[in-house]
Amino acid sequence: MGSSLLKWLGALVALWLGAMAQAQDFTAVARLDHAQSVIRERGAGVELRLALSQGVPWRVFTLAAPERLVLDFREVDWQGAGAALAVETDRVRGLRMGQIRPGWSRMVVDLAGPHVFEQAAMEVDAQSGTALLHVRLGAEDAARFSATAGVPEGPGWEGAAPSAVPAPPERDGTAPLRVMIDPGHGGIDPGAEVDGIAEKDLMLVLARELREALLRAGGFEVWLTREGDEFVSLEGRVAQAHRVGAEVFLSLHADALSDLRARGASIYTLADSASDEASAALAERHDRADILAGVDLRGTDDVVADVLMDLARQETQPRAEALAQTLIESFRAGGIPLLSRPMRHAGFSVLKAPDIPSVLIETGFLSNARDRRHLSDPAWRAELVAVLTGALRTWQRADRARAALLRQ
Ligand SMILES: [Zn+2]
CATH class of the missing domain: 2.60.40.3500 (Immunoglobulin-like)
Structure with missing residues (x-):
């Protein structure tokens, strides 16, 4: 220097x-x-x-x-x-x-x-x-x-940053929770494809069903990162969440694993190093889809100053972990089958919004016959959607109570 x-x-x-x-x-x-x-x-x-x-x-x-x-x-x-x-x-x-x-x-x-x-x-x-x-x-x-x-x-810049990181919007306990639902893959990137079922189609259906359930339940404002069969870069999905001021980001997936016996839902949060090899491979495959679709990934690091991101993450990451925990508890209580060790983490680009608690939900694996049957069944999906709605409500209450405590 x-x-x-x-x-x-x-x-x-x-x-x-x-x-x-x-x-x-x-x-x-x-x-x-x-x-x-x-x-x-x-x-x-x-x-x-x-x-x-x-x-x-x-x-x-x-x-x-x-x-x-x-x-x-x-x-x-x-x-x-x-x-x-x-x-x-x-x-x-x-x-x-x-x-x-x-x-x-x-x-x-x-x-x-x-x-x-x-x-x-x-x-x-x-x-x-x-x-x-x-x-x-x-x-x-x-x-x-x-x-x-x-x-x-x-x-x-570094020294001044703590006060400069934008505070989460001031909202009272009755304001609706702003939810961005991200149906994984789309367009040129189909995601997993098994037995004529494409992950991108199934996740769009599930995302729409979840949106409907949340709006019917009340207390939520809901957006989808894509409304149709179109390609949206991972960075673009995160940018959309920022644009609408989303307070929580849920990325929905049902990928395929080479181990056909692996089954059940799992929740992923962001981390620099993956919790296990399968998680690392999943994150890598999702990033590769972006490169194949022609997104220029060079220079993405200088889009946001690392220091500022880290500061925001210190605040956000525990909230995302709490959301993942709540989701797993709700899945368990609601009878949604879980993968062994269902709480995992890896460097998923789609979870990198520094200021929005973000989780990736593997609702199941298309590579597994039982999961495939579940996910293709509207009645089963309705149960999943009900559990997700309840879990979001539970997390929102806890998160706002925590925020209120911090403000005092
Ligand atoms: Zn996927």
């Missing part, structure tokens, strides 16, 4: 705290004033001037291969900014902006060459509260660029 990076990180901490002190309301969303914003040449480098309706926490860093400048904000409304923002230099090839996770906005500037980061500052007008972010990149220098590129894990 070059000394220049350390120096600007240091500068950034000071600037960031400065912005914190000056801005009035950090929970509000800043708007980009495109008319007052510009990206242009300056000497041998590039200059960005972004005018915002108010000061917000921010950070800047560069990434190599390909060379990019990344600006993170909490939070900027980019509406219409892409087309309207003036780019007056061919040293910038492209511009993307959008939400990277709830409460966090990002702008990615594609650079034509390794223009080295020089300085960044946000000035907040004491009178109007408007803010101007000024970023300067210097001349091209491949060696210096690669030495300083990377997502900073410096004390500025």
